[in-house]
Amino acid sequence: MPPKAKKTPGAGARQSTLGSFFTLPKGQKPPELQQTKLKRTRAAPKTALSSENEDEPEGVKVDNQDEVMDGTEEADGNTAKTKKRVRDEEVAVKAEEEEEPATKRGRKASATKKKVGDEGAEPVKKRGRPAKTTASATKGKGKKVEPESEEEAESKPKSPTKAKKVAATAAKKAAAAKKEPTPEPEPEASASEAEVEAESENEVEAASETEQPAISQGARKQVQSKLTAGGKGLHPYPDWAAGTPVPYAALVKTFTLIEATSKRLEKLSHTSLFLRQVLRLSPDELLMVIHMMINRLAADYEGVELGIGESLLMKAICESCGRTMQKLKEDHKEVGDLGEVAMKSRNTQTTLFKPKPLTVASVHAGLKEIATTKGEGGQTRKVGGIKKLLSAAKGDEAKYLVRCLEGKLRLGLAERTVIVALSQAMIVHEAEKAGKKAPSLEQMTAAESILKEVYSSLPNYEIIIPEMMKVGIMKLKDTCKMQPGVPLKPMLAKPTKAISEVLDRFEGKQFTCEYKYDGERVQIHYVAPNASTEFPTIDKEKGIAKIFSRNSEELSPKYPDILAALDKWVQKGVESFVLDCEAVAWDREEKRVLPFQQLMTRKKKDVAVEDVKVKVCVFGFDLLFLNGKSLVQETLADRRKLMYKSFTPVLGEFAFATATDGQELETIQSFLEESIKASCEGLMVKMLDTSESFYEPSKRSRNWLKVKKDYLAGAGDSLDLVVIGAYHGKGKRTSWYGAFLLACYNPSSQNYETICNIGTGFSEEMLAKIHAHLVDFEIEKPKPYYIHASGNMQQPDVWFEPKVVWEVKTADLSLSPKYMAAKGIADTEGKGRGISLRFPRFIRERDDKKPDDATTSSQVAEMYNRQDVVMNGVNGKKGGAGGVDDDFEY
DNA sequence: GTCGAGGGGTACC
DNA sequence: ATCAGACGTATTCGG
DNA sequence: CCGAATACGTCTGATGGTACCCCTCGAC
Numbered sequence: 001m002p003p004k005a006k007k008t009p010g011a012g013a014r015q016s017t018l019g020s021f022f023t024l025p026k027g028q029k030p031p032e033l034q035q036t037k038l039k040r041t042r043a044a045p046k047t048a049l050s051s052e053n054e055d056e057p058e059g060v061k062v063d064n065q066d067e068v069m070d071g072t073e074e075a076d077g078n079t080a081k082t083k084k085r086v087r088d089e090e091v092a093v094k095a096e097e098e099e100e101p102a103t104k105r106g107r108k109a110s111a112t113k114k115k116v117g118d119e120g121a122e123p124v125k126k127r128g129r130p131a132k133t134t135a136s137a138t139k140g141k142g143k144k145v146e147p148e149s150e151e152e153a154e155s156k157p158k159s160p161t162k163a164k165k166v167a168a169t170a171a172k173k174a175a176a177a178k179k180e181p182t183p184e185p186e187p188e189a190s191a192s193e194a195e196v197e198a199e200s201e202n203e204v205e206a207a208s209e210t211e212q213p214a215i216s217q218g219a220r221k222q223v224q225s226k227l228t229a230g231g232k233g234l235h236p237y238p239d240w241a242a243g244t245p246v247p248y249a250a251l252v253k254t255f256t257l258i259e260a261t262s263k264r265l266e267k268l269s270h271t272s273l274f275l276r277q278v279l280r281l282s283p284d285e286l287l288m289v290i291h292m293m294i295n296r297l298a299a300d301y302e303g304v305e306l307g308i309g310e311s312l313l314m315k316a317i318c319e320s321c322g323r324t325m326q327k328l329k330e331d332h333k334e335v336g337d338l339g340e341v342a343m344k345s346r347n348t349q350t351t352l353f354k355p356k357p358l359t360v361a362s363v364h365a366g367l368k369e370i371a372t373t374k375g376e377g378g379q380t381r382k383v384g385g386i387k388k389l390l391s392a393a394k395g396d397e398a399k400y401l402v403r404c405l406e407g408k409l410r411l412g413l414a415e416r417t418v419i420v421a422l423s424q425a426m427i428v429h430e431a432e433k434a435g436k437k438a439p440s441l442e443q444m445t446a447a448e449s450i451l452k453e454v455y456s457s458l459p460n461y462e463i464i465i466p467e468m469m470k471v472g473i474m475k476l477k478d479t480c481k482m483q484p485g486v487p488l489k490p491m492l493a494k495p496t497k498a499i500s501e502v503l504d505r506f507e508g509k510q511f512t513c514e515y516k517y518d519g520e521r522v523q524i525h526y527v528a529p530n531a532s533t534e535f536p537t538i539d540k541e542k543g544i545a546k547i548f549s550r551n552s553e554e555l556s557p558k559y560p561d562i563l564a565a566l567d568k569w570v571q572k573g574v575e576s577f578v579l580d581c582e583a584v585a586w587d588r589e590e591k592r593v594l595p596f597q598q599l600m601t602r603k604k605k606d607v608a609v610e611d612v613k614v615k616v617c618v619f620g621f622d623l624l625f626l627n628g629k630s631l632v633q634e635t636l637a638d639r640r641k642l643m644y645k646s647f648t649p650v651l652g653e654f655a656f657a658t659a660t661d662g663q664e665l666e667t668i669q670s671f672l673e674e675s676i677k678a679s680c681e682g683l684m685v686k687m688l689d690t691s692e693s694f695y696e697p698s699k700r701s702r703n704w705l706k707v708k709k710d711y712l713a714g715a716g717d718s719l720d721l722v723v724i725g726a727y728h729g730k731g732k733r734t735s736w737y738g739a740f741l742l743a744c745y746n747p748s749s750q751n752y753e754t755i756c757n758i759g760t761g762f763s764e765e766m767l768a769k770i771h772a773h774l775v776d777f778e779i780e781k782p783k784p785y786y787i788h789a790s791g792n793m794q795q796p797d798v799w800f801e802p803k804v805v806w807e808v809k810t811a812d813l814s815l816s817p818k819y820m821a822a823k824g825i826a827d828t829e830g831k832g833r834g835i836s837l838r839f840p841r842f843i844r845e846r847d848d849k850k851p852d853d854a855t856t857s858s859q860v861a862e863m864y865n866r867q868d869v870v871m872n873g874v875n876g877k878k879g880g881a882g883g884v885d886d887d888f889e890y
Numbered sequence: 891g892t893c894g895a896g897g898g899g900t901a902c903c
Numbered sequence: 904a905t906c907a908g909a910c911g912t913a914t915t916c917g918g
Numbered sequence: 919c920c921g922a923a924t925a926c927g928t929c930t931g932a933t934g935g936t937a938c939c940c941c942t943c944g945a946c
Contacts, residue, residue, distance in 0.1 A: 264928095264929075264930095307940085307941095374940080374941090375940095375941090376941080376942090377941090377942095378940080378941065379940095379941060379942075408931080410930095410931070411930095412929085412930060412931080413930090414929065414930060414931090416928085416929070416930095417929080417930095494927095596936095597935095597936070597937085599937095600936060600937045600938080601936095601937065601938085602937090602938085603938070603939095604937090604938055604939070605938085605939070700927090700928095701927095701928070701929085702927090702928085727933095729932080729933090730932080730933095731931070731932065732931065732932055733932060733933085738932070738933070739932090739933060739934080756934070756935075757933085757934065757935085758933080758934070759932070759933030759934060760932075760933045760934065761933090762932095762933090810934095814935070814936075815936095816935075816936080817935095817936075817937090818935085818936090819935090836934095836935060836936090837934080837935080838934080838935065838936090839934065839935085840934055840935085841933090841934080
């Protein structure tokens with residue numbers, strides 16, 4: 001039976017799109033995407049979208065209203081709402097169960113069934129080649145770069161003009177468009193697949209899992225070894241005198257090369273060549289060079305901040321080049337990159353004095369100085385520091401200097417790649433030094449994995465690099481081990497669009513689901529005074545007790561209360577540990593967790609235990625280190641057992657994350673519902689006991705899954721909002737709008753009240769189209785009936801006539817200091833705050849809606865209040881307890 | 891001189 | 904945080 | 919058995935709101 005028939009009528013067309021979208025199995029492209037892939041043409045994507053795959057008739061027009069209304073009607077009865085959700089989800093899931101073709105090995109045999117319903121029209125894409133026709137069509141955009149296009153790219157490596165880019169994509173699409181949706185022939189495969197799976201799925205999976213990393217390097221290594229093994233003179237920058245400081249120009253040259261290509265392997269090779277050169281000529285500066293490449297001054301937890309942002313930077317450029325701010329801004333808008341702007345500006349001015357050429361060391365020192373400048377007149381002095389650097393910069397140097405100050409190198413080269421490059425450079429260097437031949441692929445692979453592993457357990461170059469120079473890369477593991485006091489990179493989770501996706505991945509294995517609390521990820525490090533194991537960097541007498549954030553920032557000053565309460569919940573005999581947990585705001589009276597917005601209001605510095613305003617409860621979910629031993633290589637099941645044994649829950653102070661190991665869809669389903677009722681964001685799903693359950697922060701960045709409520713059918717709020725303003729895009733989005741200002745409609749005042757900016761969820765194609773479309777509606781000044789904050793800061797770059805309506809999805813609604821939506825309507829504590837959206841993202845255009853059909857202020861208010869009720873329990877203490885700046889009396 | 895508002899920056903999500 | 908796009912690798916199918 | 923095409927994972931860089939902290943500047 002086509003699932004569609006089962007849909008709740010109220011949900012209407014929206015459900016049909018989202019529903020099917022979110023329940024698609026992994027291997028399959030959602031119809032929309034597929035659609036776009038197949039049919040993308042610059043003209044009329046709209047029609048393609050709506051006509052073809054959403055069989056979405058008139059109902060659409062009002063569905064949003066309906067939905068909101070639904071919500072409100074059910075608001076008091078909470079349960080009704082919940083039920084509805086459950087139902088939708090069930091439907092979705094069932095639908096999938098029925099029609100999912102075993103895209104992935106490891107799916108059920110039932111999958112052989114042909115799909116029907118929503119996506120029925122769309123042929124199922126299977127692994128492997130579907131049909132002949134595609135060949136010629138796809139060629140145009142082939143995966144390997146075609147000679148011509150490469151030529152093109154090469155000829156203007158930097159700042160390819162947008163027009164060109166658009167043209168290119170358009171061409172691609174045109175080519176792709178020829179591709180015919182082929183009428184899928186293919187039940188056979190799934191049958192055999194199913195069989196294979198039945199026999200040996202686990203082994204196969206496990207084997208491939210473990211081996212993958214090593215094998216996969218093969219081809220890449222070959223390239224690498226070729227590039228790296230050659231010896232001197234391969235790097236385009238001429239050697240500087242050995243032992244002298246690395247010229248900044250050499251680094252910049254490398255940057256330029258890296259930026260010029262989009263190929264990752266090529267970036268990699270440039271990086272390792274340069275690093276090798278550094279190793280050869282000025283090994284002492286390796287650390288600094290690495291820091292510069294990843295654009296950092298020191299380890300994260302040392303809290304070195306530049307304190308420089310766009311504004312100050314512009315000021316500095318302005319002063320140093322003698323141009324007006326206005327001109328600068330214009331350029332910025334056009335070029336989209338302050339670095340380029342700075343470089344160009346400098347070019348127009350002849351430098352009379354020839355300052356000493358910049359070196360990596362001098363730049364580093366300059367930056368550090370800027371970072372440490374503070375106090376009265378600090379900003380001016382910082383600007384002075386920038387000017388000094390800038391005036392010594394030649395050519396491209398200025399560009400990267402500025403970007404470095406901006407904190408975005410925008411090279412397409414991030415830390416991960418640098419690590420790989422470093423390992424390669426190092427191993428080659430070592431071989432050469434020892435007079436041996438170029439290292440074998442195996443050696444290179446080994447070196448790479450060693451460095452990765454070491455870095456993941458001790459992410460601090462200031463320790464690793466000197467050690468590596470001393471003992472060599474292959475022995476690093478022996479000396480650089482995890483230690484309390486150095487924060488690990490936390491393991492992250494991959495977003496999941498449907499519960500079925502979880503099963504898809506974890507089916508047949510032991511896994512667990514935990515609540516995903518809405519707080520701050522926190523890593524607690526502890527060593528008791530006089531612990532029996534000693535650590536090189538820790539004073540034995542004092543021990544250590546520190547807290548780190550998700551990004552390895554030190555949070556101890558922010559949470560003295562947690563540290564002070566440690567002995568309440570750490571069991572005796574636990575001498576040292578590293579605990580992964582979530583700190584959540586806690587309501588002492590109601591004994592329940594509070595929303596994130598509440599947690600945010602905690603002070604960050606100089607917090608004394610006595611005057612903590614927002615109490616925090618710690619929810620532990622993983623133990624990474626215990627009594628002198630790293631647990632990273634233990635299974636989650638074991639780690640968790642140890643955790644349970646080592647700590648004791650104390651109400652309102654510490655708890656273990658609520659978890660269930662149930663394997664059934666229904667179990668997960670209801671667990672999810674529970675978690676949401678308990679004010680959580682959703683669930684985390686983790687493998688329990690295969691080797692995949694090791695804590696592997698860097699090896700596999702997303703080995704956990706998160707299931708968030710706003711993904712699931714019916715549980716996410718979506719709104720239809722009017723576009724009334726926009727901001728010029730930067731970087732990739734130069735010459736388009738980069739973000740937009742949205743508003744809801746207030747029918748009683750006939751005003752448009754701003755509710756949020758939005759800048760994600762658009763495809764490039766969409767952005768281009770949007771720009772082309774909206775340019776014509778730009779207006780000089782905001783309409784008098786636009787209600788928006790007056791601050792200079794908040795104004796968009798351009799205003800529009802109210803014409804276009806977009807569907808936007810959000811996770812939450814929050815009280816806002818800068819947006820005006822529903823001000824005075826919702827239960828906003830009379831503080832004159834409006835409502836805004838948390839994590840807004842663009843879903844699609846609603847060309848079937850007029851601006852005054854947009855979501856209304858009262859609907860927004862309704863949504864907010866409903867959420868408030870859910871959050872605070874039906875009885876909610878002292879009416880509308882969500883008030884953010886409510887004082888919390890005890 | 892002191893105080894508060896607002897700009898600018900950074901962190902969290 | 905969310906999201907899209909590009910690249911690299913693994914897998915599969917047609918010949 | 920190979921080449922081509924697809925599927926999937928990883929990495930990168932666009933962009934969101936809010937709160938705090940620090941500095942600046944103007945009012946008194």
